Amino acid sequence: MSVRRDERERPSRVYAPDFLTELFRNPLEPGYAAAAQRRQVDPPSRWHSRSARTVTVVVLVVLGFLLAVAYRQTMEDEPGRSQARSGLVTQVKERERETDELSARADELREEVGRQRDAALSGSAAARLRDLEAGTGLGRVRGDGVVVRLADAPGDADAVTGAGAGPPRVLYSDLQGVANALWSAGAEAISINGQRLTATSTIRSAGEAILVDFRPVTGPYEVSAIGPGSMKRRFEQSRNAALMREVAEKTGLSFGVREADDLTLPAAPEPQLRYAEPSDNPSASPSGDRSAGPGSTDSGTSPSPSGGGR
């Protein structure tokens, strides 16, 4: 308001050379005023003004063109981005479905193979094979046993005091200890959150996640074990169970052991068998025996100077 009054009173006021003020006050190109003055002094010829008008029209056409192109470009870019994202999402979903289908098919085929094998083998051999499969974790097993339940401490208990970095959590070593104690208590099959343990299973930590056989498991952790009736008593008398009870008491982790009837433990995925092969280098394996097949205890390669290569 006051500025306007000032303007009226003193229209010829000279402003300080403040860039922004100048910008706001005088956005019009001074060239227009200069051109108008020039025109008054020296009016342009008729032809000259007409050609200038034509150029203006052309420039306006170009401007419209520019606007349309920019608009289309922006509109095209946007769906491009969201299309890429939704395309990726559909691809991920598709792959997941394919994986599910393929694993279901693999299960089917595995069962089929088992049936065929049972039909081909004699009764005692098939039974022995099934026992072996159950023992090694490659077959689904059912039976009575115990379930050990471990869970992280509730979050708010220690977060308030700020004692450490977050609430106490179950560590991978706890799961390892429980699994080992169960094995030594006579367990015949163990699974952690539905992941069957085999002779080659690993229980590791990666960051804050616990990986069982390289698949993440999240708390609460249920370690199910099938074994003889004395297993629960023997497990509870073990050093690991005592340790876990004490840890639970001190940190607020939950640790429970209960007997469970009719547990079903799933089969472990087919193990990736790795075979040792003799080195390809003939000088390194003087016997030159490359036929050492999987699992063959070929003594011909062991004395080779290279030490068997891989």
Add this chain to the structure above:
Amino acid sequence: MIAVLALLAGVVLGVWLDPSVPAALQPYLPIAVVAALDAVFGGVRAKLDRIFDDKQFVVSFISNVLVAALIVYLGDQLGVGGQLSTGVVVVLGVRIFGNVAAIRRHLFRA
């Protein structure tokens, strides 16, 4: 009137031809549009002030677009393209606002 028709003709041409902008020129398109808008609003204001001049309009349009593109290009080469683009948009935006305010005063006397 002719000017509006020419503008519409340009839009129709752009939609009809549907040209694809080369990837190298794409960063300059939005800045060029803002610079062109500045020239247009300056021209409209001059028209309403009755001091419109064709030559002035054409020169200011072309130089605005070129200078804006040049600044963005320089910024890209120097690694401050985003900031310089923002600067160009702020300056041109302020000018557009001032011109539109003048146009508004002309049209609505307010």
